[in-house]
Amino acid sequence: MPQFETLLYDVDADGIATITLNRPDRLNAFTPKMMLDMIAAFDATDADDTVKSVIVTGAGRGFCAGADLGAGGGTFDQGAREAERRAAGDTGDVTRDGGGRVSLRIFQSLKPVIAAVNGAAVGVGVTMQLPMDIRIASTEAKFGFVFARRGITMEACSSWFLPRLVGPPTALEWCYSGRVFTAQEAHAKGLVQALHAPQDLLPAARAIAKGFAESAPMSMAVTRQLIWRGMTADHPMESHRADSRSLRMRGASDDAKEGIAAFLEKRPAAFPDRVSKGLPDLWPEWEEPEYR
DSSP states (O other): OOOOSSEEEEEOTTSEEEEEEOOGGGTTOBOHHHHHHHHHHHHHHHHOTTOOEEEEEESTTEEEOSBOGGGGGGTTOHHHHHHHHHHTTOOSOTTSOHHHHHHHHHHTOSSOEEEEEOSEEETHHHHTTTTSSEEEEETTOEEEOOGGGGTOOOOTTHHHHHHHHHOHHHHHHHHHHOOEEEHHHHHHTTSSSEEEOGGGHHHHHHHHHHTTTTSOHHHHHHHHHHHHHHTTOSSHHHHHHHHHHHHHHHHTSHHHHHHHHHHHTTSOOOOOOOGGGOOOOOOTTOOOOOOO
16 A cells, blocks of 8 residues: 555545545645645556545545645745755656646546545645545535735636636636635535535545446546546537547447446446556547646
């Protein structure tokens, strides 16, 4: 089982990987090391064929209180923080927004990703959730796109994800005001799909994940990318081409044969195809973003 400095990582018998942000004394504030750990954790879930889905949550009272402000006024001075990133072991492009690199890695995940927001989720603590597939929250959670109140701007690809999830007017109001708002407002505006009492949050997330267990992992991986990548399409024809390509490839697969046989024989399917081998080349025109 992988070990991380800023995260807890566990895979249970149902194939559910739980990634827990683990700096509870700092409300799980985001650091360069946490960025690297999160990228590595999603590398691990993609490579492990026993993992069917991923839950991301926080230890203690918070989900993630945003960037660690321990550096004071220089916290967001990217030039000043390059040395800190290198010291943390960053071999990627240190001039890029670290939260964006995490968001792009989550975007590329081959497994469904569920956010179980247990407490405060502010700044990168909320923007990192946006490329996750399902977000559920504790009734006591709080959210905030506080960038303008800190004199900075949106990050972690949130200018792409947020208006697509909640619409431009809501995205702009939240970002202009920089106010912290309740889980109830987040639910009403569509940022989160459901609210749960604190003690019921992780069981609810696991119930969602278990609901995916009977589906073919490769089918879920392809579906995840069809939907996310389809959001960039200029016309339904682009999605039609990708759908047709995927159906042609997957329709002839061993998974399809097994899925039909299991249905006819009234038994659970044992899908043979392995996501760890990578997705089929369904989008030859797609230029894969580099998250490193």
